[in-house]
Amino acid sequence: MKILIINGPNLNLLGKREPEIYGSDTFEDYFAKLQFKFKDVELEYFQSNIEGELIGKIQEVGFSYDGIVLNAAAYTHTSVGIGDAIKAVETPVIEVHISNTHQREEFRHVSYISPVAKGVILGFGLQSYDLAIQSFLE
Numbered sequence: 222m223k224i225l226i227i228n229g230p231n232l233n234l235l236g237k238r239e240p241e242i243y244g245s246d247t248f249e250d251y252f253a254k255l256q257f258k259f260k261d262v263e264l265e266y267f268q269s270n271i272e273g274e275l276i277g278k279i280q281e282v283g284f285s286y287d288g289i290v291l292n293a294a295a296y297t298h299t300s301v302g303i304g305d306a307i308k309a310v311e312t313p314v315i316e317v318h319i320s321n322t323h324q325r326e327e328f329r330h331v332s333y334i335s336p337v338a339k340g341v342i343l344g345f346g347l348q349s350y351d352l353a354i355q356s357f358l359e
C-alpha cells in the first residue's frame with residue numbers, strides 16, 4: 222500500500238511557530254513516528270507553499286498510489302484548482318486538518334476539498350494524519 226501525505230503552505234513551520242495552535246512537534250519528527258508505526262505502508266511526504274506544485278503532485282501520484290492524505294492548509298479555503306485536481310484523479314484523498322477549523326474564523330469553515338474528498342478528519346492535532354492512514358487500511 223502506497224500513501225502520500227501532502228502538506229500545503231506554512232506547514233513547514235510546524236513546531237517552530239504558534240505551538241499553542243499547532244503543537245510543538247515538527248512534521249518531519251512526526252512523519253518518522255508514522256513510518257515506524259505503519260511499517261507495512263510505503264509512506265511518502267511532500268510539502269509545498271506553492272499551489273501549482275500541490276496540484277502537480279496530486280496529478281503525478283493520482284493514478285498509481287492507493288491514497289493521498291492532504292492538508293491543503295490555507296488553500297483549503299480558496300483553491301478551486303486543488304479541488305478540480307482531486308476530482309480529476311483516481312486515488313482517493315482524505316482531507317485532514319490539525320485544528321478544528323469549525324471552531325475558528327468563519328473563512329476557515331469553507332472547504333473546496335471536502336466535497337471531492339473521500340472523507341475529512343479534523344481537530345485531532347497531528348493524530349489527524351494517523352487516523353487518515355488507518356482509514357485507508359480498513
Ligand code: CA2
Nearest residue numbers: 231232234235238239294295318319320
Ligand atoms: O488546522 C490545520 O491543519 C489547517 O489546515 C492549518 C492551516 C490553516 O490555514 C487552516 O485553516 C487549518 C495553517 C497552516 C499554518 O501552519 C503553521 C504552523 C506553524 C506555525 C505557523 C503556521
